[in-house]
Amino acid sequence: MKVHxxxxxxxxxxxxxxxxxxxxxxxxxxxxxxxxxxGRDLMTEDExxxxxxxxxxxxxxxxx
Amino acid sequence: xxxxxxxxxxxxxxxxHNTAFCGPCLTEFVRTQVQRAIKSQTxxxxxxxxxxxxxxxxxxxxxxxxxLKLGYRADALYVDLGIAGYSERSHEKVERFAHDVAESCGxxxxxxxxxxxxxxxxxxxxxxxxxxxxxxxxxxxxxxxxRVAWENKYDVMATGHxxxxxxxxxxxxxxxxxxxxxxxxxxxxPASVEGFSKKVKPLYRMTEREIAAYAVVxxxxxxxxxxxxxxxxxxxxxxxALNRLEMESPGxxxxxxxxxxxxxxxxxxxxxxxxxxxxxxxxxxxxxxxxQPTTAGTCSFCRMMARAKSPTR
Numbered sequence: 001m002k003v004h005x006x007x008x009x010x011x012x013x014x015x016x017x018x019x020x021x022x023x024x025x026x027x028x029x030x031x032x033x034x035x036x037x038x039g040r041d042l043m044t045e046d047e048x049x050x051x052x053x054x055x056x057x058x059x060x061x062x063x064x
Numbered sequence: 065x066x067x068x069x070x071x072x073x074x075x076x077x078x079x080x081h082n083t084a085f086c087g088p089c090l091t092e093f094v095r096t097q098v099q100r101a102i103k104s105q106t107x108x109x110x111x112x113x114x115x116x117x118x119x120x121x122x123x124x125x126x127x128x129x130x131x132l133k134l135g136y137r138a139d140a141l142y143v144d145l146g147i148a149g150y151s152e153r154s155h156e157k158v159e160r161f162a163h164d165v166a167e168s169c170g171x172x173x174x175x176x177x178x179x180x181x182x183x184x185x186x187x188x189x190x191x192x193x194x195x196x197x198x199x200x201x202x203x204x205x206x207x208x209x210x211r212v213a214w215e216n217k218y219d220v221m222a223t224g225h226x227x228x229x230x231x232x233x234x235x236x237x238x239x240x241x242x243x244x245x246x247x248x249x250x251x252x253x254p255a256s257v258e259g260f261s262k263k264v265k266p267l268y269r270m271t272e273r274e275i276a277a278y279a280v281v282x283x284x285x286x287x288x289x290x291x292x293x294x295x296x297x298x299x300x301x302x303x304x305a306l307n308r309l310e311m312e313s314p315g316x317x318x319x320x321x322x323x324x325x326x327x328x329x330x331x332x333x334x335x336x337x338x339x340x341x342x343x344x345x346x347x348x349x350x351x352x353x354x355x356q357p358t359t360a361g362t363c364s365f366c367r368m369m370a371r372a373k374s375p376t377r
Binding site for chain 2: 006007030035037042043044045047058059061062
């Protein structure tokens with residue numbers, strides 16, 4: 001699967017299928033600080049991302 | 065994961081409420097929470113004119129959208145900071161939202177450009193006055209927001225500060241024991257003196273993640289990119305620390321900030337100390353240059369502008 005990340009903007013490849021919760025673990029990200037979006041839809045942590053899918057892991061934290 | 069209110073697939077789990085919502089139920093939940101914030105903190109009434117500070121980010125555009133959907137009379141102010149690339153992109157998001165969503169509700173966008181006023185963008189200006197960029201930016205935004213609200217007779221100014229912002233700010237103030245700032249951490253600050261507009265934070269009950277989810281569900285096209293000047297900011301460190309605690313113990317952020325508000329309210333009820341309004345009325349006088357309230361003879365904004373325009377600096 002293709003995973004798009006921000007801050008800095010980059011794409012990484014992960015082996016699928018994988019639950020959203022496991023993607024957070026693999027990327028060492030705190031779920032409270034991100035949303036996972038497939039197409040235009042949000043995904044919950046128990047949903048599975050297929051190997052051929054593209055997702056965006058979008059940070060939600062802002063401000064200086 | 066299923067929505068707790070209907071049989072649909074959930075789009076967001078909310079561990080702090082031990083619940084999960086589908087898109088429509090999330091939308092209803094968020095709007096209800098904002099309405100509760102407005103009423104419980106006596107922020108404004110349906111007939112009031114509201115000025116929202118917008119940046120193009122998720123919080124301010126979401127606040128604008130929610131207030132319009134709830135039927136409030138809300139306009140917006142965008143301050144163009146002149147940060148190469150970033151300001152153009154954020155300005156474009158705000159203009160697009162104004163055109164696509166706000167105009168049809170009779171709401172307008174006001175734009176203030178820092179460069180028109182100061183002769184330089186924020187980065188250059190901060191360099192000229194030898195101050196950190198974020199502090200220069202804060203002074204300008206607070207000043208212009210208050211000026212525009214006051215001059216245009218808005219009843220109240222609203223910002224998109226959320227639960228994460230307020231909890232992180234509280235953590236910072238407590239860690240540094242900046243007690244004088246604690247009183248200013250209420251979601252509603254009164255128009256304490258002539259020249260100061262009332263300030264409110266209607267999103268203080270919502271986390272950043274919930275607001276971002278609302279924005280995605282409701283197709284609010286916001287700027288995901290972070291301000292390049294905010295890199296390494298202390299607030300981001302505090303937010304990260306609080307999110308780690310939140311993962312271990314859901315509800316930590318709301319217990320911390322809402323608990324503080326409860327204690328503040330109880331203390332005010334039994335204390336004979338001066339209220340913030342009393343203190344402001346004792347310490348603030350009109351700025352000799354612009355007339356906005358200040359503790360000094362000349363306000364920090366006018367001092368900064370004078371310094372920026374001075375040939376000797």
